[in-house]
Amino acid sequence: MKIGLIGLKQSGKTTIFNALTGQEAETGFGANKLQVNMGNVKVPDSRLDTLTEIFNPKRKVNATVEYVDVAGVEGEGSIDPALVNQIKVTDALLVVVRAFHDDGVFHPFNTVDPMRDLQNLMEEFIISDQVIVENRLKKLEKSVKSKKDPNEVKEYEALLKIKDALENLTPLREIDIDPVEMKMLRGFQFLTLKPVLVVFNTDEGDNGEEYLEKFKEEYGDKKGVKAVAISGKIEEEISRLEDEDKEMFMEEYGIKTLARDLIIRESYSLLGLISFFTVGEDECRAWTIKDGTNAQKAAGAIHSDIERGFIRAEVVHYNDFIQEKSLVKCKEKGLLRLEGKDYIVKDGDIINFRFNV
Ligand SMILES: Nc1nc2c(ncn2[C@@H]2O[C@H](COP(=O)(O)OP(=O)(O)O)[C@@H](O)[C@H]2O)c(=O)[nH]1
Numbered sequence: 599m600k601i602g603l604i605g606l607k608q609s610g611k612t613t614i615f616n617a618l619t620g621q622e623a624e625t626g627f628g629a630n631k632l633q634v635n636m637g638n639v640k641v642p643d644s645r646l647d648t649l650t651e652i653f654n655p656k657r658k659v660n661a662t663v664e665y666v667d668v669a670g671v672e673g674e675g676s677i678d679p680a681l682v683n684q685i686k687v688t689d690a691l692l693v694v695v696r697a698f699h700d701d702g703v704f705h706p707f708n709t710v711d712p713m714r715d716l717q718n719l720m721e722e723f724i725i726s727d728q729v730i731v732e733n734r735l736k737k738l739e740k741s742v743k744s745k746k747d748p749n750e751v752k753e754y755e756a757l758l759k760i761k762d763a764l765e766n767l768t769p770l771r772e773i774d775i776d777p778v779e780m781k782m783l784r785g786f787q788f789l790t791l792k793p794v795l796v797v798f799n800t801d802e803g804d805n806g807e808e809y810l811e812k813f814k815e816e817y818g819d820k821k822g823v824k825a826v827a828i829s830g831k832i833e834e835e836i837s838r839l840e841d842e843d844k845e846m847f848m849e850e851y852g853i854k855t856l857a858r859d860l861i862i863r864e865s866y867s868l869l870g871l872i873s874f875f876t877v878g879e880d881e882c883r884a885w886t887i888k889d890g891t892n893a894q895k896a897a898g899a900i901h902s903d904i905e906r907g908f909i910r911a912e913v914v915h916y917n918d919f920i921q922e923k924s925l926v927k928c929k930e931k932g933l934l935r936l937e938g939k940d941y942i943v944k945d946g947d948i949i950n951f952r953f954n955v
C-alpha cells in the first residue's frame with residue numbers, strides 16, 4: 599500500500615517525508631526535481647507494544663505503510679504529466695499544504711494562504727482527471743459509433759457520467775459508482791478517486807487549529823478527505839535524534855505527541871486497512887488486511903499455504919485478552935473462540951490459524 603506525497607513546490611513535502619520515514623532526503627530549492635524518494639514506515643500501535651511486554655518475544659514486527667515523495671506541483675493550472683504518472687500508482691494522497699511563514703522560502707503564489715492552495719490543488723487534480731477522461735472519450739467515440747462493442751459502449755457511458763461530475767468540480771470519490779463501472783474505471787487511476795489526507799505544514803509551536811477549523815467548514819462533510827497538522831521542520835529534526843534526546847527535545851519544546859505518529863495512523867485507516875495480531879515467544883506481529891476481509895483470506899497475509907490449508911482460526915480480541923493477559927486463561931473463560939473461514943476479522947483480533955497442507 600503506497601501513499602503519495604503531493605503539493606505545491608516548497609510546501610515541505612520532502613521535509614515531512616523525512617519526518618515520517620527518518621530518512622535524510624534533500625530538501626530546499628536545490629533538491630533534485632526528478633528524484634523520487636520512497637520509504638517504508640512502521641505503523642505505531644500501542645496494542646502491539648503491550649502484547650510485546652506480555653509475551654516478551656524475540657521479535658516485534660509492526661505493520662508498515664510506504665510513502666512516495668515526488669516533485670512539486672507548479673500551481674499553474676495543470677499538473678505535469680510526468681508527475682501525474684508518478685503519483686497515479688499510489689493508493690492514497692497525502693496533500694501537503696504550506697502553512698508556515700518564512701520569507702526565505704519561495705512560494706509559487708508569493709503569499710501564505712493554506713485554504714487557497716488546497717483549493718488550487720484539488721482543482722488541479724480534477725483537471726488532471728478531466729484530461730484522461732476526454733482523451734479516452736475521443737478514442738472511444740469512433741469505435742462506439744462504428745463497431746458497437748458492448749463493453750466499449752458501457753465504458754463510454756460510464757466516462758460520460760464521470761465527465762459530468764468533474765465538470766461540476768466534484769471529485770470522483772464523492773459520487774456513487776457501481777461496482778461494475780468501478781472495475782472498468784479503476785485502470786485509469788484517477789487522482790480524485792484516491793482518498794486524501796491533507797497535511798497543514800505549520801510554524802513551530804502552531805498546532806494548526808485555525809486551519810483545521812477552516813478545513814472542517816469546507817470539507818467536513820465530504821467523503822474520503824481528512825486533515826491533520828504538523829510542524830514539519832521541527833519534526834524532521836526530532837526524527838533524526840536518538841530516542842533519549844528525542845524525549846528531552848520534545849519536553850523542551852512542549853511537544854507531547856508527535857504529529858508524525860498521528861499522520862501514519864491516519865494514513866493507514868484512510869486506506870481502509872486494519873491490523874490483526876499473531877503472538878508467541880518468537881514473535882509478536884501486526885498483520886495488515888483490508889477492512890472486511892474474512893479469516894481465510896486474512897491467513898493469506900501470513901502465508902498462502904495457511905490460506906490454502908485453512909481449517910479454523912482461534913480468535914480473541916485484544917480488548918478481551920488484555921483483561922486476562924494469558925491465552926490459557928482466555929480459553930478457560932471462553933474468550934478464545936473458534937471461527938470458520940467466513941468470519942470477518944476485526945481490527946485488534948489476536949489470531950492463531952489452524953491449517954493443514
Ligand atoms: N520555517 C519552516 N520551513 C520549512 C518547514 N517545512 C519545510 N521548510 C523549508 O521549506 C523548504 C522547502 O521544503 P521541502 O521539504 O524541500 O519542500 P518540497 O519542495 O515540498 O519537497 C526547505 O528549505 C525547508 O527547510 C516548516 O515547517 N517551517
Ligand SMILES: [Mg+2]
Nearest residue numbers: 611612625629
Ligand atoms: Mg521535495
